[in-house]
Each structure stands twice: as structure tokens, then as C-alpha cells.
Amino acid sequence: MGLVWAEETAACAASALDQLESAVSAASPVATPGSGLSWVRRRWPRLTDTVNLPPLDVDKQQVPSLVNPPSTYQVDLRALTCSCRQFHGSGIQALPGKKERLCRHLRQAYAERGNVSPLLRTVLLDEVHFNAADPWWLGEVEGVPTAIGWREGDPWVCVYTQSGGWRRGQAMFLRYSFHLDRAQWLEGHQPRQNAKAIRHLLSEWFHDPSLRG
Numbered sequence: 001m002g003l004v005w006a007e008e009t010a011a012c013a014a015s016a017l018d019q020l021e022s023a024v025s026a027a028s029p030v031a032t033p034g035s036g037l038s039w040v041r042r043r044w045p046r047l048t049d050t051v052n053l054p055p056l057d058v059d060k061q062q063v064p065s066l067v068n069p070p071s072t073y074q075v076d077l078r079a080l081t082c083s084c085r086q087f088h089g090s091g092i093q094a095l096p097g098k099k100e101r102l103c104r105h106l107r108q109a110y111a112e113r114g115n116v117s118p119l120l121r122t123v124l125l126d127e128v129h130f131n132a133a134d135p136w137w138l139g140e141v142e143g144v145p146t147a148i149g150w151r152e153g154d155p156w157v158c159v160y161t162q163s164g165g166w167r168r169g170q171a172m173f174l175r176y177s178f179h180l181d182r183a184q185w186l187e188g189h190q191p192r193q194n195a196k197a198i199r200h201l202l203s204e205w206f207h208d209p210s211l212r213g
């Protein structure tokens with residue numbers, strides 16, 4: 001578990017650094033179209049978000065605050081509502097079924113009580129990387145459940161798929177980061193079973209043959 005956390009932290013730090021780099025360059029006058037930079041050059045995919053989180057027929061529950069553990073929020077998975085500020089500020093505007101509707105408390109409750117796949121549970125519980133506004137694709141690549149998320153302008157694509165390892169009799173899912181401009185996995189850390197097929201998929205989505213490697 002320590003190793004997994006270390007890898008995820010490294011990916012996060014690298015992504016944050018890159019975003020900073022991107023922000024600095026974007027503000028600079030040299031970032032003109034044709035400069036080869038991801039956020040001006042790339043054609044971003046127009047795929048339908050395949051994450052669907054319909055209401056669940058379960059009782060209301062209290063979910064502890066992550067920031068202030070003694071306090072709790074009331075989560076209703078039937079109506080897909082939460083008493084927190086995040087939900088009333090933004091989630092409430094999204095239709096039930098859309099992931100944008102779920103605040104962190106709804107995501108946590110949903111991951112625990114909904115009949116969700118281990119893959120979707122991993123994605124929903126990733127408090128560090130999950131962003132409801134990012135498009136997410138869930139499916140199978142070479143028969144292996146895989147989730148891919150991206151953000152327009154951000155060269156890092158987020159991939160969750162089976163690591164090849166097992167925990168308590170269940171296949172483990174890990175997060176991997178792929179850089180579109182460098183056409184590389186972060187620190188060479190790539191999925192064991194379907195890395196090549198994922199690169200082919202990204203190559204099609206992003207109209208970029210160089211991503212095949």
C-alpha cells in the first residue's frame with residue numbers, strides 16, 4: 001500500500017509541476033499556435049462521458065467531514081443530495097446520474113453502498129485526482145476494465161486499470177499517468193497487461209500517431 005501511495009503522490013506532484021509549467025508558458029507571448037504546445041495544438045477528443053451514477057434505493061446516512069472529522073453531512077443516495085456547501089454550490093445544478101452531481105461525501109457513500117465495480121470504486125475514492133468536471137471514459141481495453149480521464153489543455157492523461165496484483169482475492173487497480181506531448185508513461189510506470197492497447201486508443205482519440213510508441 002505504501003508503494004501505491006508513493007507512486008500516486010509522485011504522479012500527482014509531476015502533474016502539478018507540469019500544470020504550473022503550462023500556466024507559466026501559457027502566460028508567455030511565445031505560446032503561439034503551432035508552437036507544439038499541448039494546449040494550443042492538440043485536438044481534444046469529443047467523447048461521451050460514460051460514467052453513470054443513478055440514484056440508489058438506500059436509507060439516508062451521515063458521512064464524516066474529511067476536513068473536520070467531528071462534523072458530519074447528511075447524504076441521501078435516493079435523491080442524490082448532501083447537506084454540504086459543495087453540493088449546494090455546484091452539485092445541485094447537475095442532473096442525477098451525472099458525476100458532476102456528486103460531492104466528495106456522495107462519492108464516498110456511493111462507492112461504499114452502490115453496486116459499483118472495483119474500477120469505478122477506485123476512481124470515485126481517489127480524492128486527490130478525481131475532478132467531476134473532467135470527461136471520463138469507462139470500458140475495457142484488451143478485456144481489462146479501464147478508466148481514462150483527461151482535461152483539455154492538460155498534457156497528462158489519467159488511466160486506471162488492473163495492476164496485475166491481487167488484494168484479498170480481488171484484482172487491484174492502480175492509477176497511471178500518460179503524457180501526451182512526451183508520449184511517455186510517468187517514470188516508465190505503465191500498466192502490465194494493456195499499456196500498448198491503451199496507447200493505441202489514445203492515439204485514435206487524440207488524432208496523434210506518435211502516441212502509439
Ligand SMILES: [Zn+2]
Nearest residue numbers: 082084103105
Ligand atoms: Zn457533500
